[in-house]
Amino acid sequence: MKVVVFGGSGLIGDGFLQESLQAPDVTEVVAVGRAPLSLTHPRLRQVLHADFLDFTAITEELRGADACFWGLGVSSAGLSPQEYERITYDFTTAAARTLAALNPALTFVYVSGGGTDSSEKGRSRWARVKGRTENELIATFPNGYALRPGFVRPSHDRRSKTTAYRWANTLVTPLAPLLRLLRLSPALMTSTAQLGHVALHLARHGYARRVLENRDIVSVATQAANHA
Secondary structure (H helix, E strand, C coil): CEEEEECCCCHHHHHHHHHHHHCCCCCEEEEEECCCCCCCCCCEEEEECCCCCCCHHHHHHHCCCCEEEECCCCCCCCCCHHHHHHHHHHHHHHHHHHHHHHCCCCEEEEECCCCCCCCCCCCCHHHHHHHHHHHHHHHHCCEEEEEECCEEECCCCCCCCCHHHHHHHHHHHHHHHHHHHCCCHHHHEEEHHHHHHHHHHHHHHCCCCCEEEHHHHHHHHHHHHHCC
16 A cells, blocks of 8 residues: 655654554555655655645656545644635645546545534634535545544654644643543544554545544544554
8 A cells, every 4th residue: 555644744744654654554655745854764755845736746756646644734823814724725635636636546534623614614714724625625535534633642752843732742641541531531632643543544444434533533543453
């Protein structure tokens, strides 16, 4: 299986990379980004690309892909509405159109977020933009999925580059056993490793629902681990 990963330099994208490289049925991982990654692996091929609105120049590298895991994303905080939409919607759908033309049966897994607005009519702009992105991807790919994690804890000894996120993880970590005891963890938390497990499971087996909330993510990740 050939897997394309976008956003590999980020926390979630790194989870996709790590789990894909550990999977015995993944023959090649193509990481598309603007800067080189520090990660090296015999099955990893890095493709540097600057224009995320036009992927014509790298179509040969994308050809033959079986799955695309999209971990590229930004917080809306501090961004203009136009810039947030450009990164969240325009970048994602530009890549999706190129991949769909090359590989119509490809599985596209998009990481969205809890609270995303599928109706595209709610009060929150970021939720509408992510909902619009989800809707287009699911319409584009018969095997298109959106993951809506809650709080994502880092795996593989990785730390987030975002200071606020690192602080949040420091605060949440001591509460994790209590959340598990209260059976709240599946609804609220997941990990980058679990997201990677789920993306691979979707590429291999699909899933009945096209939008997976945090509880679905944890359930599918557990199922995938039990069948590993």
